[in-house]
Amino acid sequence: MSNLKETVKPDQTLDVRGMGCPMPLLKAKKAVETISGGQVLEVVGTDPGSKSDFASWAEKTGNEYLGYTEEPGLFKHYLRKKK
């Protein structure tokens, strides 16, 4: 997961810091609707539960969860929109 930073270039960034369930997922879903297929959304948040939420969301909706990077108290998630 550590090389995600170098390999993934986000096309858009969404800030959901401080937000708890279900907001990170709902906001990310809306943001994904605004980007084109194949583009990557970066979601910056603080909710530890988002990791498995995004994975499950991606599996259900056919999008791709590329993973996350972690800094103290901060997560950066990467979602690639399906083509």
Place this chain on the structure above:
Amino acid sequence: MADIDPSIKQYVDQRVQEAIKAAGLVPGVPPRRNRMAIVSSKGSLDMAYMPLILGSTGGAMDMEVAIFFTFYGLQIIHKTGNKKLQVPSIGNPAMKRGAMVVPSIVGMLPGMTAMATMMMKGWMAKEKVPSVPDLLEMCQEAGVKIMACQMSMDVMGIKKEDLIDGVECVGAGTYLGYAAEASITLFI
């Protein structure tokens, strides 16, 4: 109707059975869809969050979702009632303030319901969880069907115009027809 050649009939039956099996269906059982059907039967603040959070998230996950609000659950979609939902301070042995469990008997003192409600609103605001009316709006935006139990409305004297816009007033049959094809059903 002319008789069908038994060998043709046997061939057709066999192919139908194969197709049913390949589709993962059980004969006679309706297909399960990517669908969630929730019954929301409680009118306290803590019980309002669950159906709305699950419903809006289901919508975001491309599921078809319907929430059937019945009895006290109708307060959650009541235009004015849903801004005044409260947390009951009695009958809840899990209620704590800090590390201290609130003794059950304290819950019956005047003002305790208001205190419990304030406490929960405080937690929710800290986590930036939206209010009940805001969550409802998100559900509707995500395409969640809002069903109101007509019978509960009748016995409780609630009219359609007392409820938020976009509500379908239906009976148990409508909900069950919807739920029969759901892969997830919840009673809250």
